[in-house]
Amino acid sequence: MEIVWFKRDLRIRDHAPLADAAAAGPVLALFLHEPEIILAPDFSAAHAGFIRECLDSLHAALQERGGELVEMTGSAPGLLEQIWQQQPFATLRSHQETGNRASYQRDELVAAWCRAHGVTWRQSPQNGVIRSQDARAKRDWIAELDAYSSSEPVKPPRHIIPAKLPAMPTGFVAPLQVAGHDKPGRMKGGRAEAIGLLTAFMRTKISRYPYAISSPITAEHGCSRLSPFLAYGVITMREIVLAMNRRVDSPELAVNEAERERLISALRFFADRLRWRAGYFQNMESMPQMEFDNIHPGMNGLREGEFDPVFFARWRDGETGYPMMDAAMHMLHHTGWINMRMRGMLLSFAVNELWLHWREPALFLAREFVDYEPAIHYNQMQIHAGTAGAGSMLAYNPVKQAQELDPKGIFVRRWLPALRAVPDAYIFTPWTMPPAVQTTCGVVIGTDYPAPLVDHLDAARQARSRVGDAQIAAGMRPQSVRGRDGQKVAGTSQVALF
Incomplete structure (x- = not known):
């Protein structure tokens, strides 16, 4: 018997541990509901709901091939010990995980358990990560990432022989109850949903993608929306790259060179974001402490001790007094997803304009984002806060963002119904309305909608001055101002996407 331990890899396709185990003999396909993960401050009911749907999809896929998914609740070493007591096994297979500290510590305990029991733990690479900083230093990481991404996804096993235990271990109980509530507008998890989104994105949306990602109006339907499925490994980067290459080679583009060039440009734009994602994972692999500590130690003490709980609560609840900011937060509360530009605006406002240390906003957003991935999340938090290194601070102007990305106030009025009657001239700066206008439209600032916090x-x-001074004191060369403008799309005639 071999155990395949599913974690953030809830699929059967492009799953080397499952394919290798199925070729070797009976398989115990295992998923653990771990208290250390589920009860951590970065986990939420929305995550639990999405994972549940993905597990149901995985279970169905395994059953189609004769297998079964065994779910257990408890700490990994203890549950492995229970299984071992019934039927000793020689091999544990899983993917490498680049996650939060809880997952790192869990993996260290599992590794120790395996050594004590003579079990070989075979961990397959994932997300293009090279494990070990020394290994990365000796190899061309980008070249290896591109080679990995362009390689053929591992085919799922045709048949799986399920391992049979004499009795179900006592750890098999109902999953832990998570505090809070799921999100009414959350995306549904599962393999079919992931493939449907990928197919639609490649077929009809990809050419418009570079121009749709910034505005929350166009991004909602113009982005791939694959991030939650990537976060839980329902679909992989290699599968996406394969779909991208197939789209380039589609027959309808062979006769339209202009359209083909436009498509290739958009695909390369999308590919760059997949590379950025992989880069964040590699950074987290090398610096897992970034979840708790400033990436650059010279920035220690910059915001610590100045946390304003009132500012945090108003930001968290979408009551900052800046309509674009508050609308984005309300959409996030409802759906668990917003586009990258709005994410940057939310977290930048928290750590810069409100001068909140990044840790508490990071935990709140981690619980809100259904597609939360620690590697991306903490890199982004620290880049915006200016604690990642020279010139890393990013600042957004919430009024300018609204004027450029929601010029008619469609997004703001959708998510802030209280402002629907506000005239266009004041929709992004309602505090500037004369009293008579406030009375006419029925929105009294300070009563019906809050005045700006700052x-x-x-x-x-x-914030820029304080971050800049701290970077200079730490021996860095700060950039005085960094805004977030639209990314320029570079055209190319090369077909190779990776």
Whole structure:
């Protein structure tokens, strides 16, 4: 018997541990509901709901090939010990996981358990990560990432022989109850949903993608929306790259060179974001402490001790007084997803204009984002906060963002119904409405909608000054201002996407 331990890899296709185990003999396909993960401050009911749907999909896929998914609740070493007591096994297979500290510590305990029991733990690479900083230093990581991404996905086993235990271990109980509530507008998990989104994105959306990602109006339907499925390994980077290459080779593009060039440009734009994702994973693999500590130690003490709980609560609840900011937060509360530009605006406002240390906003957003991935999340938090290194601070102007990305106030009015009657001239700066206009439209600032928490321009200037001074004191060369403008799409005639 071999055990295949599913973690953030809830699929059967492009799953080397499962394919290798099925070729070797009976397989115990195992998923653990671990208290250390589920009860951590970065886990939420939305995550639990999405995972449940993905597990149901995985179970059905295994059953189609004769297998079974065994779910257990408890700590990994203890549950492995229970299985071992019934039927000793020689091999544990899983994918490598680059996650939060809880998952790192769990893996260390599992490795120790395996050594004590003479079990070989075979961990397959995932997400293009090279494990071990020394290994990365000796190899061309980008070249290896591109080679990995372009390789053929592992085919699923045709048949799986399920391992039979004499009795179900006592750890098999109902999954832990997670505090809070699921999100009413959350995306549904599962393999069929992932493949449907990928197919639609490649067929009809990809050419418009570079121009749709910034505005929350166009991004909702113009982005791939694959991030939650990537986060839980329902689909892989290699599968996406394969679909991208097939799209380039589709017959309908062979006779339309202009359209083909436009498509290739958009695909390369999308490919760059997949590379960025992999880069964040590699950074987290090398610096797992970034979940708790400033990436650059010279920034220690910058915000610590100045946390304002009122500011945090108003930001968390979408009551900052800046309509674009609050609308984005309300959409996030409802769906668990917003586009990258709005994410940057939310977290930048928290750590810069409100001068909150990044850790608490990071935990709140981690619980909100259904597609939460620690490697991306903490890299982004620290880049925006200016604690990742020279010139890493990013500042967004919430009024300018609204004027450029939601010029008619469609997004703001959708998620902030209280402002629907506000005239266009004041929709992004309602605090500037004269009293008579407030009375006419029925929106009294301070009563029906909050006044701004801070003067965003003045607060941003102060934040840039303080971050810049700290970077200079730490021996870095800061950039005085960094905004977030639209990314330029570079055209190319090369077909190779990776």
